[in-house]
Amino acid sequence: MANRTRTNTTKVEALIESCRSEGKWQRVIELTDELKSGSPHNECLANFLVGEARLESYLEEHAVAAESNFGRAKNGLAEARRYLNLALGESGQKAGIALDAYLLLAKLCYACGEYEQSLENFIKAELNTLAEKELTLRSLKILAESYAIKGLCLEQQAYKPTSKFKKAEKDTEMICCFERASDLGLLYLQEYDIVSGSNSSSNNSTAGSLLNVGVQQSLSSFAISSTIPSSSVTLEVSRRMGAILETALQRAPIVLIKAGKLQAAVERYRIMLNAIETRATQSLRLTLARQLAEVLLRGVSGTIYAPPFTTKSGGSTLRGGGATKRLWKPRKYAARQQFTPRNQQEEVILLLLIAEALAVRDTVLSQSPEFKQARQHAMGNVTAVYDLLTLATIRWGLVQLLNESFEKALKFSFGEQHVWRQYGLSLMAAEKHAHALRVLQESIKLTPGDPLPCLLASRLCYESLETVKQGLDYAQQALKREVKGLRPSRSQLFVGIGHQQLAIQATLKSDRDSYNKLALESLERAVQHDGNDHLAEYYLSLQYALLNQLGEALSHIRFALALRMEHAPCLHLFALLLTASRRPREALGVVEDALHEFPDNLQLLHVKAHLQLNLEDAETALSTVQHMLAVWREVYEAQLAGEEEKHSDTKSGIHLIHSSQMSDKDSISRVEQALSEAASSLSSFTQRPGPRRPWMLQIEIWLLLADVYMRIDQPNEALNCIHEATQIYPLSHQIMFMRGQVHVYLEQWLDAKQCFLNAVAANPNHTEALRALGETHLILGEPRLAEKMLKDAAKLDPNCPKIWFSLGQVMETLGDYNSSADCFATSLQLEPSCPVLPFTTIPLVFE
Known part of the structure; x- marks a missing residue:
């Protein structure tokens, strides 16, 4: 068919060609009768057209290559097979349609599950020897589908090569077929957009300008859909691509991955994504971008990663080709100043941001029941992208980028608990604790039967917001949500932690005894529910230690260490229990062994320094604290170096004052006096960038160093350490207390008294x-x-x-x-x- 020149075509043939390109198969059959009546020499051509029309009409109505449809396909396509067989032979060769007839017969055999016969037809058509040349739209699609079907048939072929060389040869041929199918398929869709754009435009614009307009429209359509997309447009786009081409486009990189050619698969993804977008490939682009990001995250390490477009690949560009133009390669984006990722991190983030923009564009805001299925499908795509974005950004510390994406997602995530929970977790990672709690409260409402968001909120209150009673309420709510007591251990544990913290904070003996009793009961129940939970054993041991029952505490901490030997807090508590049992040297040995496993653990180093001071080894303690400063710099300095200020949840000095202790006028006046004492320091004070916790750790290290210097009779060095701590946070009650200790050492009692008064005013x-x-x-x-x-x-x-x-x-x-x-x-x-x-x-x- 492609061999016939346009000069010899009649008006009817031109109309038939147009209908074939547009997929109007019923109209093709009607025009075929007119073609036969016009000239008896066109009978072979008419048989081909009828066979083609019947084949395509049937495949549009029925699923291709579904095993359950093979029997029905053989019956339904018998007439199409007869017509296509009539178009073969010498008459078909003379009419120039034999090649097309063989290719369509191969497609028909594939639809009937006859894979071997389909491959035989491709051999007769000499598919592997075809030379690149200009093709019509319909011929492009036939050829693209032919390569796709050949690849699928080779994949489904029952015959398995016995030799590894033959297997490798078969795999190579299959991969080549899928790659050619994807290239030709993309080229066909690009050409179709050009033709349809030319027909619909009022002026005669060039192909290049049409492509540019298409790109601009694609980029500008990233806004969220307010309604469901038009079903007729969606069906038309789906029909235009076809199931076979869509399968080939998705299978091309996957067969490369299966063959162990990971880098080639990545390059194939890149080539397909760099092809100029068409209306039919918009949803496919989302899938490809997400899949490539997943491949780069899961399968490609930094050592084997190669940046995009470092190897030459065929294909024409937006600016047109030259002597090297390949006719069967899709057009690619090649604008000036185009951003090209330089490393794996940049490429993954770029892919996921593109995927996010495409997924967000397809979301449905309408909450009408009729759009429920479309809404769920769109949310599934968005959720998959956000899950990958979460993995990538958390791995590389880009939490702020993740927060911004989830903030945008809330616009179309009404009632979507997964998005709300992920957003809450991202805010926790960014240390925006108050905001995270509000988001988790919404997540709690959305999942009335799930205890997990309650436990997350409880942890946030205990650990960061210091609102223990609120955290206890959430923990008790989580305990009520446990279905039939299947896994109440962790909820019971959180309830016990809440009571334990309230007992520590209580000022009245009756309240403290009551909370201690409740904490002990809850923690014992947690251990009973799950005897293999090291955390429950740890907190039960801590509770016994707080009650001064050291025997029970040592017994339970040994259970906890038996369950999880390499748990730093358990080792920390075990060392303190040994010191309480008058075994400081044994405790020092435990801490030193623990530091072999956790060399960067500042809490263990802190205990080690105090043990060395306790054993009258101040010089060694000095080197330990200096090592703590070095560890702090190694762990936190790079993290905080270029970070901007973000203190939305950072507590100021006034927040450290407990309102329950500041009710009388005398206390308020003491606070005012303490703040006025620190005013001179505040004049040169600038808030440190980044999270609050690392800076508080550095204050503790400086103050410990000051304590050590006083033990070795160097008060001036101690004052220098206190000055360093003051530069970080001058309103710390610990700094005021340590300054008072220096005055005590120097026997400056009035100054010491004032410093201690300031410390008590700041924290009663x-x-x-x-x-x-x-x-x-x-x-x-x-x-x-x-x-x-x-x-x-x-x-x-x-x-x-x-x-x-x-x-x-x-x-x-x-x-x-x-x-x-x-x-x-x-x-x-x-x-x-x-x-x-x-x-x-x-x-x-x-x-």
Whole structure:
């Protein structure tokens, strides 16, 4: 058919050719009768056209290559087969339609499940030897489908080569067929868009300008659809491409991956994505972009990654080809200043952002029931893209980019719990805790039977927002949601953690005892529900330690370590329990062994330094703290170097003041005085960029270093360390307390008293500052004030022997010898079981 020149075509033949290109098969059959009546020499051509029309009409109505349809296809296509067989032979050769007839017969055999016969027809058509030349639209589609069908037949072929060389030869031929099919298929769709654009435009524009307009329209249509797309347009686009071509376009890179040619598969994806977009390939482009991103994330490491377009590939460009133009290659985008990814990270992010734009464009805002299926399909595409984007951005620390994408997603994600939950998790990763809690509250509403969002909200309240009662409410809500008690262990654990934290914060003994009892009951139930949960055993051990039941605590921490030996918080607690059992050297050995597994763990290094101080080894402690500073720089400095300020959830100094402790006027006046004392420091203070936690860790390290310097009688070095900490956050109560300790060392009692007053004003629950203030009042001859401060400290931490000893000294000064003796006895009773650091210094852990 393609061999006949246009000069010899009649008006009817031209009309038939137009109808074939547009897929109007019923009209083709009607015109065939007219063609036969015009000239008896056209009978062979008419047989071919009728066979083609009947074949294509049938395949448009029925699924291609579905096994259940093979029997029906043989019956339904018998007439088409007869007509196409009539178009073969010498008459077909003379009419120039034998090649097309063989190709269509191969397609017919494939639809009937006759794969071997289909391959035989391709051999008769000499498909592998065809030379590239200009083709009509219909011929382009026939040829593209032929290569696709040949590849599919080779894939489905029952015959398996016995030799590995023959298998490799077959695989190579199959891959070549799919690659040619994808190239010709894309070229056909591009040509069809040009032709249809020329027919619909009022002026005679060039093909290049039409392509440019198409590109602009494609880019400008990234807005969200307000309604469902027109079904007629969707059906027309789907019919124009056809199931066979769509399958070939998707299979081309997949067969390369199966053959172990990963880099070739990546290049194939890139070639297809770089082809100029058409109306029919818009949804396919989304699939290809997502698949390539997934391949790059899962299968390509940085060592074997090659940037795009480093190897030459055939194909013409928007600016037209030259002498090297390939006729059967799709046109590609080749504009000036085109962005080309330089590494794997850039390419993956670019692909996912393109996929996001395409997926968002197809979303349906209408909530009408009639659009439910389309809405679900569009949300499935969007969700798949966002899941991959989450994996990529979290891996490379691009949390802000992920947040922006989820913010846009909320516009069309009404009632979509998965998007809301992912958005909440991304905000938690970005340390936007208050915002994350509000998002998780919405997720809780959307999934009334799922305890997970409640547990996430509870963790957020415990760990970051310091709203323990609210976190406990969420944990109890999660416990109620557990279906038939299938897995209540973790919910029960969170309830126990909440009660434990409330007991630590409680100032009244009755409240503390009540919360401790509830915490112990909840944690024991959590262990009963899941005996293999190391976290439940860990928190139960911690609860016994807080209750000063060291035997039970040691027993449970050993259970926890048996369940998970390499768990840093368990090792941390075990070391403190050993110090409480008067075994400091054994505890130091545990910490040093743990640091072999976790060399960057600042909490363990902190314990190690205190143990060395406890063992009168200040010089070694000094080197340990200096090592802590080096570790901090290695872990956090690069992370914070170029980060902009983002403190939406960062607590200011005033937020550290507990409202329950600041109700009286005297406390308020003390706060004002403390803030005025820090005003001089604030004049040169600038908020540090990045998350708050790393800077707070550095403050702790500087203050520990100051403590060590005082132990080795270097107060000036200690003051320098305090100055470094002040540059980070001058309103820290810990800095005020440590400055007071330096004044105590220098016997500057009035200055020390003022520093301790500032520390207590900033944080009334800081027991060390209360004790130091009481001791200072005693030295200054103010025993009644000393008694008040020390009793307040004893209420907050009744297990501290130093507080009871100091209170005994005060009562002795006041002449109350019975009370003094009781205090000294309590101190002696508590001192053997006092750890080197309070158990409450261990941070909360949820993993």
